Amino acid sequence: MRIQDIIKGKKEWRAHMARVKALPKDYQIVYKEIQKYLFKVGPIELANGIGLFSGIVDLFEEGVALGKGVLEVTGRDVAAFCDDLIKDSKTYADTYQESVDQEVNKAMKKVTNKIK
Structure with a gap:
């Protein structure tokens, strides 16, 4: 990874x-809490950028704009919300099981x- 890439990422x-x-x-x-959860069990591609997290912030900003509470956006089971976000992604747990x-x-x- 080049220095410019590191600086851009930061x-x-x-x-x-x-x-x-x-927010x-x-x-x-x-x-x-979502961030902690995804860093522990999340998909391997989290290491490649902030795309998933950016999408979550987009969703949250939309929820705020609509006057919704955060649990109206995610549902009461935030872990299930996270699992649904990454259901089609290969996770570190999958790699370890293999x-x-x-x-x-x-x-x-x-x-x-x-x-x-």
């Missing part, structure tokens, strides 16, 4: 976070070959 993130800080407090709280399956399969082949 500028984009700062601008994004300025949008978040402009009402309840929206900011829910956004931060890795575990591969290791178990390798180990089982070794055991099976020793028994023969």
